[in-house]
Amino acid sequence: MATLKDIGAELGLSVATVSRALNGFPEVNIKTRDKVREAAERLGYRPNRVAQRLVTGRSGMVGMIIKIRADMSADQTFFEMLTGLTAALAARDVDLVLAVDQDDDPVLPYRKLMERDILDGFILNAPVPDDPRVVFLQEKRIPFVMHGQTGPDADYACYGIDNAGVSEDAVKLLTSLGHKRIALLNGQSRYAYAVDRRSGFLNAMTAQGLNVPQAFLCSDAETEMQGYTHALAMLSGQNGPRPTAFICASTLIAAGVMQAAKDRGLQVPGDVSVIAHDDALPLMRAVNFEPALTVTRAPLRDACVPLANLLIDHVAGAPAEQKMDRAELIVRASTGPVPNEETDPWP
Amino acid sequence: MATLKDIGAELGLSVATVSRALNGFPEVNIKTRDKVREAAERLGYRPNRVAQRLVTGRSGMVGMIIKIRADMSADQTFFEMLTGLTAALAARDVDLVLAVDQDDDPVLPYRKLMERDILDGFILNAPVPDDPRVVFLQEKRIPFVMHGQTGPDADYACYGIDNAGVSEDAVKLLTSLGHKRIALLNGQSRYAYAVDRRSGFLNAMTAQGLNVPQAFLCSDAETEMQGYTHALAMLSGQNGPRPTAFICASTLIAAGVMQAAKDRGLQVPGDVSVIAHDDALPLMRAVNFEPALTVTRAPLRDACVPLANLLIDHVAGAPAEQKMDRAELIVRASTGPVPNEETDPWP
DNA sequence: TTAAAAATTCAAAACGTTTTAATTCTAGGT
DNA sequence: ACCTAGAATTAAAACGTTTTGAATTTTTAA
Known part of the structure; x- marks a missing residue:
């Protein structure tokens, strides 16, 4: 494996110049730069990452801790993130080290991995309000970056979508x-995103002068089953x-x-409109729904x-x-005008 | 962060001695060794992995490539392995770098990751016969290690269980x-383990002087559905x-x-005996079956x-x-004597 | 008491890079 | 021709460890 020294020897240049030439x-x-680049190419030079890391003081590795849940839907999102993150990090010469959280204490795996002293930072996901990991x-x-945020006015690096806005767009439509x-069939209320979706929903409804009874709000794991059972209960009309x-x-x-609407003999969107938030996971594609699903x-x-x-x-x-980005509203076939006989909010 | 130099200065020793003392x-x-260890402890010394890696020429990282399948059961085994591997590797100061395989070419992700020039080796799983990755x-x-093996007489590092023996034990019982x-309701035939289970099964049956019709052999994804449909077909008695x-x-x-036996009104183990191989995944625990499942x-x-x-x-x-280890045979309640009227092999 | 042997310790090189400070080279102005 | 500013290059230090070969100290044997 060729080193800077080899290239220097080849061209009669010092390693310093070679290093600088390659780093632009x-x-x-400009002439020596081109010569150096050509020689590097020719000799198949590739920088020794470990040496780079020693001198820069950074390891070039970031960590991510996976919280394993029995709920399989989480795995899906995990693989999706893993795929994207390894690619995005690799593009900047950074590697992803994984560890698994099996403990009750959410902070412990971070402490453990940090003690191994090899990481430059962490990627966190699934924030909860007042997240202890952030503290x-x-x-x-x-250093770390959060996918989503624990609440408004985060004072740490984070990227996510406007979850209040997601509900707002849906309500407006x-x-x-x-x-x-x-x-609102919401996700588990312990997660920050669900809290934001809920408050965004309630605010938007209030802004429209509309009331939301308790029976229309639920929070649960994001499974097909929860959608089915909760919707079935609401559509039964037993609680108002x-x-x-x-x-x-x-x-x-x-x-x-x-499925619940179907089992009740109701048409979508004729009798009931459905809109969902879509993470664009490969397995459950909104366009393939029958009718095609309106989504944020x-x-x-x-x-x-x-x-x-x-x-x-x-x-x-x-x-x-x-x-923070705003989700895109895509109107498809699962939303339509309210049925005529239902225009009165609370008959 | 304290270095070897700091400890040396503290005790009036050279870094060489300090390094040796800490590495035993x-x-x-022995007296200086203890002094050094005490000082290291007191100063909170932790070796700089990057420096170690630079001088030893190894990165201290191994890679693993995940093949994502639509079949969710694979995720389960993946998380199980991930959990165990990160722990086992960490115990020896090695980190696991993950990448995702989304391509058709099974070799490409290995080549890509190797080009990044940071890995000491790979952990492979799910071998197929004549695995191109091995080649x-x-x-x-x-360097790499394979979980399982592509066939008999592997000439590379591998660890797994005796899959022919698994079938043999089941047949004997x-x-x-x-x-x-x-x-035999086998896994997908493209995997080496399924090939071994099949040949072990056929050999053991032949050794007992027993015939196996084609209809009693099937190979498919490891899902509850495949178990249900194939068993139902076989129990219908339409194919003999x-x-x-x-x-x-x-x-x-x-x-x-x-489930299939139940739907056909058959008792386990009264009418039908069931034995399975058990990877001991947390979600589908054999002891919790009703009746408790006999397993290898x-x-x-x-x-x-x-x-x-x-x-x-x-x-x-x-x-x-x-x-290669032998799986453990655990006899529980799902296996029992053959029903009296069925002692004749092919009535 | 002394030489040889064994047990410790040390200085320095090595790993491959980045970066600081110093040096050489070139061109422009007098 | 001489000085100077700027451009281009270099030597050397630094990062923190391991390891080689040499040097020192201690122990053993004569």
Whole structure:
């Protein structure tokens, strides 16, 4: 394996010049730079990462800790993130080291991995309000980036979508179609994103002058089953009037809702409208629904590049940046005007 | 962060002695060794891995490539392995770098990751006969260890269980209970383990002087569904006599078989015996079956330490070792004597 | 008491890179 | 021809460890 020294010897140059030439420093003559690059190419030079890391003081590795849940849907999102993140990190010469969280203490695996002293920082996901991991990492001054955020006004690096906005867009679409009795099938309430979706939903409804009974709100694991059972209960009409529209936390939930409507003999979107948030996971594609699903769409995969860059820059000394994107509203066939006989909000 | 130099300065020793003392070299005076260790402890010394790696020429990282399948059961085994491997590797100061295989070419991700020039070796799993990855890595002289093996007489580092023996044990148990019509619900035939299970099964049956009709053999993805549908077909008796016992590639398949028996109004083990191979995954526990499942048991988790050690030693220069363990036969309540009226093999 | 042997310790090189400070070279102005 | 500014290059230090070969100290044997 060729080294800087080899290239220097080949061309009669010092390693310093060779190093600078390859790194594109301005003070090196353009002709020597080209010569060096040609020689590097010819000799098959590839920088020794370990040596680079020794001198720069950074390891070029970031960690991610996976929280394993019995719920399989989590695995899906994990693989999606893993795929995107390894690619995005590799593009900047950073590697991803994985560890598994099997403990009760959410902070322990971070501490353990940090003690091994090889990581430049962490990528966190699935934030909860007042996340203890954030407290720990900030206190220890360990760089990290969060996918999503624990709450408004985060003072750490994070990237995510506007979850309140997700609900807001959904409510606006549905109310513009005349819906007044709208239910929210939310994700687990311990997660920050579910909290944001809920408050965004309630605020948007209030802004429209609409009431939301407790029976129209539920929080549960993002499974087809939860969509099915909760929707079935709401559509039974036993706890008061039935909703005319559902906002679902995920396409998986929406699948359950559609099944529930079908089993009740209701048409989508004729009798019931359904809108979901879509992470664009490969397995549960919203376009393949029958009818095609109206969604707020924010591919999980798209978060990977910003996350990787945010973290790498932060590790390199850039200030912690907060970025937030708005999900895209895609109106398909699962939403329609409110049925005529249901225009009265609470008959 | 304290370095060897700091400790040396503290005690008036050279870095060489300090290094040797901490690494337990025999030529260092036991009193100085203790002094050094005490000082290291007191100053909170932790070796700089990057520096170690620079001088030893090894990166201390091994790679693993995940092949993502739509079949969710694979994720389960993956997480199980990931958990065990990260722990086993960490115990020897090695980190696991993950990448995802999304391509058709099974070799490409290995080549890509190797080009990044940071890995000491690979951990491979799910071998197929004449695995192209093995050919590639051997040709490039890249160290690796295989979980399982591509065939008999592997000439590379590998660890796994005796899959022919798994079938053999199952056949022996069932024939000792009087069963003669035994079916094998195998995993996908492209995998080496399934090939071994099949040949072990056929050999053991032949050794007992028993015939196996084609209808009693099937190979498919390891899902509850495949267990259910194949068992149901066999138990219908439309393709000849019904099997009195099933050997299942996994507990997931066994779950399907039990359901099929139930739906046909058959008792387990009164009418049909069921035995499965058990990877000891947390979600589908054989003891919790009703009746509790008889299994050949080899926890996937147990493979992690041998795999990690085999690879690390091999990277350090030890010859590639092949190890194979025998699965444990655990007789529970799902196997019993053949029903009286079925003692005739082919009525 | 002394030479040889054994046990410790040390200085220095090595790993391959980046970066600082110093040096050489070139061109421009007098 | 001489000085100077700027451009281009270099030598050397640094990162923190391991390891080689030499040097020192201690122990053993004569």
